[in-house]
Amino acid sequence: MALDRKPAPNDLDAFWMPFTANRQFKKAPRMFVSAKDMHYTTQDGRQVLDGTAGLWCCNAGHCRPKITAAIQRQAGEMDYAPAFQMGHPQAFELANRLIDIAPDGMEHVFYANSGSEAVETALKIAIAYHRAKGQGTRTRLIGRERGYHGVNFGGISVGGIVNNRKFFGSLLTGVDHLPHTHLPVQNAFTRGQPEHGAHLADELERLVALHGPETIAAVIVEPVAGSTGVILPPKGYLERLRALTQKHGILLIFDEVITGFGRMGAPFASQFFGVTPDMITCAKGLTNGVIPMGAVITTGAVHDAFMQGPEHMIELFHGYTYSGNPIASAAGIATLETYREEGLFQRAAEIAPYWEAALHSLRGLPHVIDIRNLGLIGAVELDPIAGEPTKRAFAAFLDAYESGILIRTTGDIIAMSPPLIIEKAQIDELIGKLATVLKRLH
Numbered sequence: 381m382a383l384d385r386k387p388a389p390n391d392l393d394a395f396w397m398p399f400t401a402n403r404q405f406k407k408a409p410r411m412f413v414s415a416k417d418m419h420y421t422t423q424d425g426r427q428v429l430d431g432t433a434g435l436w437c438c439n440a441g442h443c444r445p446k447i448t449a450a451i452q453r454q455a456g457e458m459d460y461a462p463a464f465q466m467g468h469p470q471a472f473e474l475a476n477r478l479i480d481i482a483p484d485g486m487e488h489v490f491y492a493n494s495g496s497e498a499v500e501t502a503l504k505i506a507i508a509y510h511r512a513k514g515q516g517t518r519t520r521l522i523g524r525e526r527g528y529h530g531v532n533f534g535g536i537s538v539g540g541i542v543n544n545r546k547f548f549g550s551l552l553t554g555v556d557h558l559p560h561t562h563l564p565v566q567n568a569f570t571r572g573q574p575e576h577g578a579h580l581a582d583e584l585e586r587l588v589a590l591h592g593p594e595t596i597a598a599v600i601v602e603p604v605a606g607s608t609g610v611i612l613p614p615k616g617y618l619e620r621l622r623a624l625t626q627k628h629g630i631l632l633i634f635d636e637v638i639t640g641f642g643r644m645g646a647p648f649a650s651q652f653f654g655v656t657p658d659m660i661t662c663a664k665g666l667t668n669g670v671i672p673m674g675a676v677i678t679t680g681a682v683h684d685a686f687m688q689g690p691e692h693m694i695e696l697f698h699g700y701t702y703s704g705n706p707i708a709s710a711a712g713i714a715t716l717e718t719y720r721e722e723g724l725f726q727r728a729a730e731i732a733p734y735w736e737a738a739l740h741s742l743r744g745l746p747h748v749i750d751i752r753n754l755g756l757i758g759a760v761e762l763d764p765i766a767g768e769p770t771k772r773a774f775a776a777f778l779d780a781y782e783s784g785i786l787i788r789t790t791g792d793i794i795a796m797s798p799p800l801i802i803e804k805a806q807i808d809e810l811i812g813k814l815a816t817v818l819k820r821l822h
């Protein structure tokens with residue numbers, strides 16, 4: 381049907397924005413028009429220091445020349461190749477490079493186009509894996525309270541953020557949740573990994589006893605939960621989860637969409653914590669956020685379980701038109717080269733103690749009830765305004781933007797995850813401006 385009015389080029393009405401307070405935004409739009417390294421430029425010509433690497437994705441900073449050039453080159457050389465029954469060299473090369481930096485034993489890559497799709501892919505592989513192994517009763521999936529695994533039906537079913545679930549019907553059946561690991565009474569203001577809470581992994585034993593291990597396909601967790609407002613794994617927790625999943629023949633999936641690609645000072649959080657899952661989901665930093673791409677990285681054992689039957693048969697009935705898209709693959713290769721050439725994972729590890737000290741200097745400011753950090757991740761939790769949850773943090777976000785820093789808020793938690801190229805002086809600027817914002821808050 382034809383529009384009965386012609387939208388003006390600057391009409392904001394047509395675009396229904398994701399995870400956004402649309403009406404508030406359209407009354408007072410916040411527009412970025414260009415970006416370079418650590419900064420965005422706003423439409424009104426101001427510089428904004430990026431405290432969130434876009435959305436936890438531009439780990440090498442913005443408009444990095446090698447990545448830009450690779451995309452331009454690939455777009456001119458071959459724009460698209462069919463993803464099914466055909467290949468092109470870049471997708472294979474990127475898979476090999478990913479395996480090079482992945483934990484030992486992770487040997488295969490299945491491409492998707494986002495973190496959400498990577499999660500759906502991993503959950504489906506988990507169920508199909510057990511079936512391929514003759515254990516078709518293993519269909520149950522276990523996530524965790526406050527987990528975020530994207531927005532598709534599988535992801536919100538295993539996820540544990542109430543607003544992401546409650547509007548969308550009955551979700552997947554056969555899903556359970558472990559308790560989250562946020563223990564503010566015991567762990568508030570901990571620097572790095574909290575001491576208390578490893579026992580929360582033992583809740584898996586309870587679910588196993590309830591359902592029988594032969595019904596459970598996989599456990600999926602974020603090694604460090606990001607979108608819920610940064611929840612850290614207590615010391616020993618992930619190790620216990622690994623031991624219990626192994627004991628009961630359950631696959632363990634680490635959703636590393638935000639922790640992958642140097643955020644923790646190692647290629648993946650798996651290596652940082654010394655715990656290897658059966659599958660890793662990743663996206664975001666895979667292409668420095670520049671072109672949509674996600675991936676599932678699996679062990680040899682998971683992949684090999686499918687490689688049976690007649691050779692002309694498709695082994696896994698799953699995939700996307702854009703799985704391993706040439707331009708995304710070229711961006712991925714150039715991104716991994718940029719990380720390596722500039723030693724960015726190591727850099728993140730080296731600057732993390734400075735980051736930690738700067739963040740914790742905010743302790744004692746008005747409304748601050750907790751500060752958490754690990755790697756180049758930081759969170760400042762605010763006391764909510766009585767009866768008006770999220771309002772205080774949203775006010776901080778708006779004030780921060782006006783003050784020239786980009787932060788992110790979920791609930792009443794401010795989360796930060798700057799590009800790994802951040803300099804100490806820029807950490808000082810980010811935290812200094814945030815301190816001023818916090819002092820102004822009502």
Ligand SMILES: Cc1ncc(COP(=O)(O)O)c(C=O)c1O
Nearest residue numbers: 494495496528529530635637638
């Ligand atoms: C842990 C985790 N999984 C999945 C996703 C979803 O990724 P996407 O938004 O690319 O679908 C996110 C996004 O923030 C995430 O943090």
